Amino acid sequence: MERTGELALFTVTFFQRFWRPPYEGKELVNQMDEVGTKSFVLTAVTGFAIGIVLSMQTRGTLVRFGAEAILPSALALSVVKEIGPVLTSLVLAGRLGAGMGAEIGSMRVTEQIDALEVAALKPFHYLVITRVLACVLIFPVLTIWTDSLAMLGGYLESVLASGMDYRVFFNTAISALRFHDIIIDTMKTSIFGFIVAIVSCYLGYTVRGGTREVGQATMQAVVISSLLILLADVVLVRLSITFF
Amino acid sequence: MPEPSTSSVTAVGAPPPPDTIIELRDLHKSFGANEVLKGVSLSIKKGTNAVIMGGSGSGKSVLLKHIVQLLRPDRGEVWVRGERMDLLEGDALDEMRLSIGYLFQSGALFDSMTVYENMDFILGRHTRLTPEERRARIEETLDWVNLRAKAPNYPAELSGGQKKRIGLARAIILEPQILLYDEPTTGLDPISVRLVSDLIVRLRDERGITGVAITHDLLCAEIITDEAFFLYQGRFIDRGTLEDLRHSEHPVLREFFGEGTETPPAGGTGKGR
Numbered sequence: 308m309e310r311t312g313e314l315a316l317f318t319v320t321f322f323q324r325f326w327r328p329p330y331e332g333k334e335l336v337n338q339m340d341e342v343g344t345k346s347f348v349l350t351a352v353t354g355f356a357i358g359i360v361l362s363m364q365t366r367g368t369l370v371r372f373g374a375e376a377i378l379p380s381a382l383a384l385s386v387v388k389e390i391g392p393v394l395t396s397l398v399l400a401g402r403l404g405a406g407m408g409a410e411i412g413s414m415r416v417t418e419q420i421d422a423l424e425v426a427a428l429k430p431f432h433y434l435v436i437t438r439v440l441a442c443v444l445i446f447p448v449l450t451i452w453t454d455s456l457a458m459l460g461g462y463l464e465s466v467l468a469s470g471m472d473y474r475v476f477f478n479t480a481i482s483a484l485r486f487h488d489i490i491i492d493t494m495k496t497s498i499f500g501f502i503v504a505i506v507s508c509y510l511g512y513t514v515r516g517g518t519r520e521v522g523q524a525t526m527q528a529v530v531i532s533s534l535l536i537l538l539a540d541v542v543l544v545r546l547s548i549t550f551f
Numbered sequence: 552m553p554e555p556s557t558s559s560v561t562a563v564g565a566p567p568p569p570d571t572i573i574e575l576r577d578l579h580k581s582f583g584a585n586e587v588l589k590g591v592s593l594s595i596k597k598g599t600n601a602v603i604m605g606g607s608g609s610g611k612s613v614l615l616k617h618i619v620q621l622l623r624p625d626r627g628e629v630w631v632r633g634e635r636m637d638l639l640e641g642d643a644l645d646e647m648r649l650s651i652g653y654l655f656q657s658g659a660l661f662d663s664m665t666v667y668e669n670m671d672f673i674l675g676r677h678t679r680l681t682p683e684e685r686r687a688r689i690e691e692t693l694d695w696v697n698l699r700a701k702a703p704n705y706p707a708e709l710s711g712g713q714k715k716r717i718g719l720a721r722a723i724i725l726e727p728q729i730l731l732y733d734e735p736t737t738g739l740d741p742i743s744v745r746l747v748s749d750l751i752v753r754l755r756d757e758r759g760i761t762g763v764a765i766t767h768d769l770l771c772a773e774i775i776t777d778e779a780f781f782l783y784q785g786r787f788i789d790r791g792t793l794e795d796l797r798h799s800e801h802p803v804l805r806e807f808f809g810e811g812t813e814t815p816p817a818g819g820t821g822k823g824r
Contacts (some may be wrong), residue, residue, distance in 0.1 A: 329676075417657060417662070418655045418656070418662075419659050419661055419662070420658040420794075421621055421655065421659065422653070422655060422659035422660075422661070423661075424620050424621060424648075425621065425648055425651065425653045426648070426673050426677075427644075427645035427646075427648045427649055427677070428672075428673070525800060532558060542638075544602065
């Protein structure tokens with residue numbers, strides 16, 4: 308309970324400070340590179356593989372009902388609305404949550420954060436705000452990338468399984484999607500990105516002890532942010548259905 | 552044993568005299584149920600090196616961190632350069648901190664940056680120097696610690712003594728008035744101990760920097776000390792020159808310095824505990 312309260316205070320501190328200087332633009336760009344370009348391969352492989360698997364599994368079910376023709380629609384809706392955003396965020400929670408928790412935790416136990424503090428360099432801005440903003444901005448971009456690779460994987464599976472023409476596949480897929488499917492369900496990954504970054508930064512920033520505690524903080528960053536993503540998804544989907 | 556006199560500490564609420572650059576008054580600090588500082592007071596004159604000694608867990612690091620507001624006291628006053636350091640916030644706190652350098656025990660170098668970048672990072676944010684001027688300042692400062700050749704190296708490529716000296720170089724890059732040293736020679740060989748200790752003395756003599764060092768390294772203490780304070784279980788039990796402490800009748804100090812009261816031979820490492 309105490310840690311939950313501290314996390315809440317940490318989050319409030321973020322909102323109190325993120326709009327005030329120093330703005331650390333250069334470090335924000337560095338973090339966007341760290342979050343984004345260095346995650347391209349991971350998310351591409353994730354998307355491509357899940358597209359193939361979903362296509363194979365869905366085809367088996369649809370064939371039983373004589374509805375194989377709607378496979379592209381079913382794939383597009385499931386990937387864009389749910390599988391893509393959640394899976395991308397969970398994969399990134401593993402990579403980035405561990406990375407941020409370990410990096411900031413190590414800086415804490417080696418007094419580098421104290422060194423930033425005494426040199427009047429605002430470690431909260433430099434370390435936390437840049438990472439949170441980078442995740443908020445980049446998670447939707449990576450989600451679109453993952454979704455695209457998933458559809459490509461699904462298309463390739465369809466070609467191999469039934470020789471489906473690419474125009475039929477992609478026209479069917481796109482026609483199933485509404486504007487808000489793409490926007491709302493992709494943009495919810497900004498919230499997932501916020502969760503990953505704020506939880507990981509909090510656990511690293513507040514670690515006390517040595518390498519063992521840094522390891523624990525790293526593991527907790529992945530586990531807690533993954534669980535919170537799933538819980539947040541339930542709430543966001545409910546809100547999305549209610550209001551859109 | 553009676554507590555040593557704190558009559559040199561100014562009355563509560565009034566700023567200390569101009570020649571007193573740091574003054575701590577009746578500091579109390581607890582972490583949960585553990586009371587670490589139990590009413591600590593001291594006064595440090597400008598341009599001197601003060602050494603705070605004591606066993607492990609006596610509260611030395613906790614006390615040092617109050618001077619730069621890495622910690623705030625539960626009770627008491629922290630005066631630095633005539634200001635209540637424990638009450639400062641925002642820009643006023645930042646400005647005060649820029650006049651204080653801090654050498655952390657492990658150096659605390661930013662390990663994702665080279666030695667050069669460690670120092671340029673600070674200069675770039677706190678000065679309006681051009682890149683060429685920053686380069687000149689960094690090279691001059693690295694020359695001071697005799698490590699200019701290490702500028703392109705990362706901290707992981709440095710020895711323990713080199714990290715301390717680079718940490719010291721980074722701490723003085725903004726030309727502070729005060730330097731705080733957290734165990735500046737712990738873990739170093741005797742040659743490196745003398746090197747770092749001599750640098751601390753040079754900073755006092757050539758730049759007029761006031762130093763506050765926490766250490767239990769007697770060789771370092773012998774080289775740098777103008778006034779020494781001994782912290783035991785959250786209180787000062789003696790203060791004076793190093794010789795005063797060495798000849799103290801207090802049983803804790805007699806045990807700390809060894810049973811005899813003879814000065815260790817020059818070059819010896821003493822029995823820092």
